[in-house]
Amino acid sequence: MTYAITQTCCNDATCVSVCPVNCIHPTPEERAFGSTEMLHIDPKTCIDCGACADACPVDAILPVDSLPPSQQEYVAINAAYYEEAAPVPPPDGPTFHAWGEPSFSRILPSDFAPLKVAVVGTGPAGMYAAEDLLLHTNAEVTLIDRLPVAGGLVRYGVAPDHPATRKAGDTFARFHTHPRVRMHLGIDVGTDITPEELAAHHDAVVYAVGAPADRRLAVPGEELAGSVSARAFVAWYNAHPDAAREPADLSCERVVVVGNGNVALDVARILLADPGALARTDIADHALRALRGSKVREVVLLGRRGPEDAACTRSELLALRHVPGVELIVDDHDPRIARAVAEADPNDRAAVLRDVATGRPDLDGPPAPGRRIVLRFRSTPVEIMGGDRVEAVRVESAAGERTIRAGLLMRAIGYRGVPVAGLPFDESAGVVPHEGGRVTGQPGSYVVGWIKRGPTGGIGANRTCAAETVSSLLADAVAGALPAPTRTAKAFRRLVRRRNGHVVDARGLAAIERAEVSRGHRDGRPRVKLATVEELVSTARGSFGGLLR
DSSP, rough: OEEEETTOOOOHHHHHHOOOOOOSSOOSTTTTTTTSSEEEEOOOTTTOOOOOHHHHHHHEEGGGGGGOGGGGGGHHHHHHHHSSSSOOOOOSSSSEEEEEEEGEEEEEEEEGGOOOOEEEEOOOHHHHHHHHHHHHSSSSSEEEEESSSOOOOHHSSSSOHHHHHHHHHHHTTTTTTTTEEEESSOOOBBTOHHHHHHHTTSEEEOOOOOOOOOOOOOOOOTTTTTTEEHHHHHHTTTHHHHHHSSOOEEEEEEEEEEEEEEHHHHHHHHHHOOOHHHHTTTHHHHHHHHHHHHHOOOEEEEOOSSHHHHHHHHHHHHTTTTTTTTEEEEEEOOOHHHHHHHHSOSSSSGGTTTTEEEOOOOOOOOOSSSEEEEOOSSSSSEEOOOSSOOOOOEEEETEEEEEEOOOEEOOOOOOOOOTTSOOOOOOTTTTEEEETEEEETTEEEEOOTTHHHHHHHOOOOOHHHHHHHHHHHHHHHTTTTOOOOOOOHHHHHHHHHHHHHBOHHHHHHHHHHHHEEEOOOTTTTSOOOOOSSHHHHHHTTTTOOOOOO
């Protein structure tokens, strides 16, 4: 029996470092790493030891003989990667660790005095940076987040029907109570404290603030009621405190989603999922109630380019074929679409659509009976039409213009970074200018994650991104290039307490975790999230010390 890597692969390569026979590729040392959507296990060299499965933070590695029908395709996907790949050299010695500790492990703690580093943002990028600092140096780390709860996009960006992906948060959570970590949740850098004050109390500051805005379509009618961002919808169903509790109007039968990346696919699945199945997840209570009463029966995913250039990953497109009770259909209005699917390499995402039904569905009138997702490629929205709210979307294609009747439009065309207080900002790229993670012209300030490289890559991509930034930080420490802090950690704690009396610490975060899990157990769910700042803070306060004193 061999193992296979499946849909939820996060690409962080933890599995690579524990494999004793070098059977998982590409490794971070290989050129293809980062360009493949997932890692692959070579069935010819796998020795069925299970080390990779034990190490995987998102439960993506399973024995092939236990794969459910919806994931049987991954047996062939893993094997196919090695059919055309260059031969992999044998292990060096009895065990093989091609990739373990980051490259900066050569820097010893004795090379510089203990560092005090602030990490702003507790999503994957920030936590990978904190992990590297804690495991490979004797640094003291201050974790800061604008929200009174940790997690970032692991908590608020992953779809609730992907519980295995959410387990990455468990890996990060073990550092929340590390003896060299101080946690200040619910404090906004730029509002509660200034970047200058933060820098004055630390040797270095790592900003991992993500890309919280979304891109616009810039077409007439975009401001109509019923035209919303997929980002806001994802935040709504994930109980983000900033999300409005009132849902988008789900009284329409057809929704148009502009985009065909993973977020667009998430939105389509959630809109059409069986509410009974969602009731077994950690979806927001208010979202579950709204979806139970939803009239949406059809979601049209618009892509400007062809299926060969779809922005989603192959694994997520495969999963779309297996949504219970939902038909998937490709609108073949343009002959280039069918040709691209037929001629696609078996390893390309377009090949996933070969067995999917095709046709030219009537998008002008009511949807056909049942529930379905329509993939309409090579179509560009040029106008959102309606009086007081969205009624239709006008699209252009090679065949001319077409009007799609819909009561709701969601744009899922990408996230975008916003200016960070006290840091330079590249408006065109939506990132902070940097070199290897060093903020341009600002010694002691660093960036990691989407605010560094733009909104690309999933959870695992942040691991190598963080390693680069921490490498730069430690090299600067060795070189004596970090500005010396002028204030102490104790002084920072007092400053935070004066500015904001509701900052949550590690004990408060643990109280939130206990409360959400307890609420979930009562309903047969993994957790029921607290959905407002007030609920989160009051729950932390009930921990008898969960607020920073």
